[in-house]
Amino acid sequence: xxxxxxxxxxRRRIAEFIAARDWEQFHTPKNLSxxxxxxxxxxxxxxxxxxxxxxxxxxxDEEMLAAVADEMADxxxxxxxxxxxxxxxxxxxxxxxxxxxxxxxxxDEWRGRA
Numbered sequence: 001x002x003x004x005x006x007x008x009x010x011r012r013r014i015a016e017f018i019a020a021r022d023w024e025q026f027h028t029p030k031n032l033s034x035x036x037x038x039x040x041x042x043x044x045x046x047x048x049x050x051x052x053x054x055x056x057x058x059x060x061d062e063e064m065l066a067a068v069a070d071e072m073a074d075x076x077x078x079x080x081x082x083x084x085x086x087x088x089x090x091x092x093x094x095x096x097x098x099x100x101x102x103x104x105x106x107x108d109e110w111r112g113r114a
Contacts, residue, residue, distance in 0.1 A: 007091055011080050018081065032082040039078055043071035 018024060046068050047055045058064045083090040 007080075010076075011084055011090070014077055014080050015084050018084075024085075027081055027085050029082065029085060032078055032085060035078040036075060036082065039071060039074035043068065043075060046071065 018027060046058075046064065050058060059068065080090060082088075083093070
């Protein structure tokens with residue numbers, strides 16, 4: 001589905017969902033930023049005490065994978081809501097950041113390094 005739904009489609013659908021509930025009043029940069037952090041923490045919670053190997057194995061379970069996907073969706077929804085609230089072009093922001101990271105972390109110097 002990623003190759004069929006655009007980022008603009010997602011942003012529009014999220015904006016419609018929020019507008020239908022009159023939630024714009026609550027979608028301040030502070031509130032949305034806090035919500036992103038909270039949802040990211042909930043995502044991390046699924047892996048909190050697992051080793052990398054245990055986490056990989058746990059994701060073979062459909063219920064676990066669905067729960068992780070739900071938390072990922074929450075992070076994405078709040079991030080796109082923040083982009084909507086701030087009028088930030090998310091695609092431009094991501095591509096610009098990747099370009100800056102290409103300069104900061106040249107592949108030939110950073111390959112295989114954390």
